[in-house]
Amino acid sequence: xxxxxxxxxxxxxxARQAYKELWLKGNSTCPGCSLSLALRWTLKALGPNTCIVxxxxxxxxxxxxxxxxxxxxxxxxxxxxxxxxxxxxxKAALRARGQHDTNVLVWAGDGGTFxxxxxxxxxxxxxxxDLIYVCYDNEAYMNTGTQRxxxxxxxxxxxxxxxxxxxxxxxxxxxxxxxxxxxxxTACSSYxxxxxxxxxxxxxxxxxxxxxxxxxxxxxxxxxxxxxIKVGQLAVQTGMWVLYEIxxxxxxxxxxxxxxxxxxxxxxxxSDYLKxxxxxRLATGAIYDExxxxxxxxxxxxxxxxxxETAEPAGPESRDD
Amino acid sequence: MTEVRNQRDASPxxxxxxxxxxxxxxxxxxxxxxxxxxxxxxYARVQVISAYPITPQTTIVEKLGDWxxxxxxxxxxxxxxxxxxxxxxxxxxxxxxxRCFTAxxxxxxxxxxxxxxxxxxxxxxIVNVCVGRGIAPPWNIWADHHDSLSVRDSGWxxxxxxxxxxxxxxxxxxxRICEDERVFLPMLICHEGFTQxxxxxxxxIPDHRQVDDYLPTVPPEGWPHTFMxxxxxxxxxxxxxxxxxxxxxxxxxxxxxxxxxxxxxxxAVDAFERAFGRRYGGLVAEYRTDGAEAVLxxxxxxxxxxxxxxxxxxDRGLPIGSVKVRFVRPFPIEEMRDLARRFKVLAVMExxxxxxxxxxxxxxxxxxxxxxxxxxxxxxxxxxxxGRDVSVDEQVAVAEKALExxxxxxxxxxxxxxxxxx
Numbered sequence: 001x002x003x004x005x006x007x008x009x010x011x012x013x014x015a016r017q018a019y020k021e022l023w024l025k026g027n028s029t030c031p032g033c034s035l036s037l038a039l040r041w042t043l044k045a046l047g048p049n050t051c052i053v054x055x056x057x058x059x060x061x062x063x064x065x066x067x068x069x070x071x072x073x074x075x076x077x078x079x080x081x082x083x084x085x086x087x088x089x090x091k092a093a094l095r096a097r098g099q100h101d102t103n104v105l106v107w108a109g110d111g112g113t114f115x116x117x118x119x120x121x122x123x124x125x126x127x128x129x130d131l132i133y134v135c136y137d138n139e140a141y142m143n144t145g146t147q148r149x150x151x152x153x154x155x156x157x158x159x160x161x162x163x164x165x166x167x168x169x170x171x172x173x174x175x176x177x178x179x180x181x182x183x184x185x186t187a188c189s190s191y192x193x194x195x196x197x198x199x200x201x202x203x204x205x206x207x208x209x210x211x212x213x214x215x216x217x218x219x220x221x222x223x224x225x226x227x228x229i230k231v232g233q234l235a236v237q238t239g240m241w242v243l244y245e246i247x248x249x250x251x252x253x254x255x256x257x258x259x260x261x262x263x264x265x266x267x268x269x270x271s272d273y274l275k276x277x278x279x280x281r282l283a284t285g286a287i288y289d290e291x292x293x294x295x296x297x298x299x300x301x302x303x304x305x306x307x308x309e310t311a312e313p314a315g316p317e318s319r320d321d
Numbered sequence: 322m323t324e325v326r327n328q329r330d331a332s333p334x335x336x337x338x339x340x341x342x343x344x345x346x347x348x349x350x351x352x353x354x355x356x357x358x359x360x361x362x363x364y365a366r367v368q369v370i371s372a373y374p375i376t377p378q379t380t381i382v383e384k385l386g387d388w389x390x391x392x393x394x395x396x397x398x399x400x401x402x403x404x405x406x407x408x409x410x411x412x413x414x415x416x417x418x419x420r421c422f423t424a425x426x427x428x429x430x431x432x433x434x435x436x437x438x439x440x441x442x443x444x445x446x447i448v449n450v451c452v453g454r455g456i457a458p459p460w461n462i463w464a465d466h467h468d469s470l471s472v473r474d475s476g477w478x479x480x481x482x483x484x485x486x487x488x489x490x491x492x493x494x495x496x497r498i499c500e501d502e503r504v505f506l507p508m509l510i511c512h513e514g515f516t517q518x519x520x521x522x523x524x525x526i527p528d529h530r531q532v533d534d535y536l537p538t539v540p541p542e543g544w545p546h547t548f549m550x551x552x553x554x555x556x557x558x559x560x561x562x563x564x565x566x567x568x569x570x571x572x573x574x575x576x577x578x579x580x581x582x583x584x585x586x587x588x589a590v591d592a593f594e595r596a597f598g599r600r601y602g603g604l605v606a607e608y609r610t611d612g613a614e615a616v617l618x619x620x621x622x623x624x625x626x627x628x629x630x631x632x633x634x635x636d637r638g639l640p641i642g643s644v645k646v647r648f649v650r651p652f653p654i655e656e657m658r659d660l661a662r663r664f665k666v667l668a669v670m671e672x673x674x675x676x677x678x679x680x681x682x683x684x685x686x687x688x689x690x691x692x693x694x695x696x697x698x699x700x701x702x703x704x705x706x707x708g709r710d711v712s713v714d715e716q717v718a719v720a721e722k723a724l725e726x727x728x729x730x731x732x733x734x735x736x737x738x739x740x741x742x743x
Contacts, residue, residue, distance in 0.1 A: 049551045053413065060559075066566055069556035074549040076416060077558035079435045082409025085401055086436075089371060089413025089421075090549055092397035096368040096419050097541065102551060120409065123402030 010193070022048060027070035029062045032218040032225025034189035034232065035136050036062060036070075039107060041192040042134060045199035048073055050103040051090055055083030055117055057109030057136075058143040081116045083108045084124040087131045103132060103203065110137040110151035114170050125179040128207040132199070135172070135210070136189075138217035146220040153240075155283040155291055158220075164282045168294055176210045177246060185245035185254075188214040190232030194255045198245055214241045222278025234273040239295045242302060250309055251302070261303060270295060341395055342366070347528040354517035357485045357524050358424060358450045358510070359384035361492030363394050364532045367422040367448075368539065371399040371410035375429040376462045377514035378452040382424055404429040408436035408449075415445035416557065418543030418550075420496065423447070426514060427454030427461075427468045434472060440507045441476025441575060443557065444546060446499035447507040448492060449477075453621065453672070454514045455707035463708020464513035466620060467673040470649065470682045476575045478508040478582060479650040483625040485522035488512050490599060493532060497589045500537050503581040505546055513672075515708060516622050527597055535596045579651040586648065602645065604653035605660075609635060610642030615666035615723035617643040620683060623670045623704060623711060630716035641720045649683060654690045661695035665727035668700040668719050670739070680736050698732045704739035715739050
């Protein structure tokens with residue numbers, strides 16, 4: 001069962017608990033990159049007994065140019081579509097050698113998860129391979145210069161959707177929920193304590209644990225690097241991104257999303273989030289209305305689910321708690 | 322649900338306990354080519370298998386899956402959702418220090434091509450049995466060499482086994498060669514769909530102790546050159562800049578490893594003969610070449626059949642010998658030059674076409690190897706594509722053509738298309 005965190009996590013207590021840096025400075029991120037921040041906190045939660053697989057994504061560059069590496073734990077780049085399966089192989093080899101307690105982390109972008117990597121991810125999830133899979137979602141192919149992916153939101157400008165994307169973001173969490181995982185969660189790089197808690201909890205489960213991490217990208221989303229944290233916070237505060245976890249099939253909102261669940265909760269206007277980003281400069285009028293409708297619908301689905309779960313008795317697995 | 326997932330913990334080797342080492346006795350079995358491959362993987366004590374079904378390879382991984390589930394074979398068996406994931410999983414597993422095995426065919430090898438290249442570039446000693454099958458379209462599941470030769474330039478060693486015993490023996494030798502510190506490369510062991518995979522023949526399976534003695538021990542701390550070990554953190558596959566980086570040098574090292582593999586293969590063959598009393602050629606194996614004017618070169622079953630053809634020819638007084646090309650990578654360069662000095666014509670028979678080059682893929686390699694070293698003519702022969710039957714009589718016709726070229730010295734860009742409908 002997941003360990004209960006005793007003390008309230010603040011940046012200060014966290015710094016004490018996990019003083020060791022496993023993702024080193026001097027790596028080659030763009031200014032304001034949320035990937036590096038989130039990976040740093042993820043590794044603080046996982047500790048040094050961890051191996052990382054990074055299928056093609058910004059991380060392949062960020063980790064550093066040979067022979068330098070920002071990773072203080074074993075790390076391998078991997079082919080785009082093979083992230084989850086390479087991690088399954090590492091885990092199997094470690095098991096074969098009697099090494100059962102090493103965390104194997106897949107650190108994949110949205111392209112490597114929503115699109116080209118979804119087959120391997122689905123396979124590993126269905127097999128219950130003992131991995132932690134983090135999809136850091138910056139909502140487009142950023143390493144190649146901002147092309148649309150299955151994760152790009154409606155209305156967003158990318159280099160392959162210069163008039164704004166015509167389709168909504170794929171509901172990846174619904175897809176992963178369909179794999180009946182024991183633990184899956186969303187997170188956002190602007191809330192590292194929430195991320196830390198979720199990774200810590202994920203460690204206590206067997207099978208594949210899936211974390212969908214919202215990761216704002218200053219150059220790709222067209223905002224100033226100094227706003228990287230603010231943009232992530234606004235995504236949550238406007239309801240565009242929702243923080244939650246699903247344990248044994250039961251959903252629980254976390255962080256600022258918790259208080260937004262009430263039907264009368266006041267969310268910040270979506271425009272607060274959109275207007276900070278050049279990629280949404282065409283998101284006015286009907287496009288804006290459609291994005292707002294999408295956010296409302298998403299929240300309605302979440303409230304419905306929470307209400308249903310409250311009404312239903314807990315499943316057999318939860319009763320064992 | 323959690324309980325079901327944890328069931329694998331009950332397998333041998335779980336919870337830190339050392340895996341059991343079952344000792345199997347020597348046995349003479351009548352097995353299919355696919356079963357021979359599976360038995361070899363079992364005797365080699367592979368630690369991680371990842372597999373995806375494809376005809377005609379499927380019965381290899383079915384057999385291994387049986388043994389894995391029954392606990393007869395202590396192995397981590399990952400039943401993945403595609404061939405791309407097969408090789409990705411083995412790249413991960415081999416990186417983390419496990420002896421790895423899989424098998425595939427045709428479209429499957431094409432689909433796994435990307436991590437196949439990665440495995441060689443990362444210098445991982447993975448053994449993959451390719452049961453040759455035609456590449457679609459049109460759809461075909463029978464013997465062909467185009468699938469294995471499609472990864473000719475990937476950096477893998479590529480070996481062709483001509484009969485059932487040779488399949489078993491070649492898989493064992495493959496682990497010894499791949500895991501040699503002078504080499505550290507993956508190897509494709511090829512045999513052919515149905516003609517070998519689904520026909521049965523006698524195979525002498527040695528005592529397990531002998532196999533243990535023949536094969537190197539997998540180092541418990543991982544391979545010396547590459548590892549995923551939290552106590553020795555290293556990063557793999559990093560970006561290399563064109564000038565400041567070492568991409569060029571690292572790729573060139575793969576080529577050097579192929580050169581170093583040549584003598585290692587010879588040593589493995591010698592040691593195999595000492596241990597088991599059976600001998601295969603190194604990169605090539607000659608048959609009745611004494612006094613021959615022309616030789617039939619072939620890979621796989623065509624080479625086995627070429628020996629029957631040579632017997633017929635010799636009975637009729639035709640000066641013909643044959644050469645089984647066992648390895649296409651590393652290519653037997655010196656051996657080809659030697660053959661080209663000794664014989665006037667090299668007729669190269671294979672189940673593939675080098676589109677746009679006039680002839681087969683191996684024939685092209687033979688030509689480039691002997692270029693400037695000897696004046697022998699290379700006669701390309703395309704035969705038995707997609708499992709089309711090749712008769713001994715047809716091979717005799719090739720021998721006659723080769724002797725005619727030897728006599729006249731004339732060969733104009735000619736390709737023999739054996740058994741092709743007009």
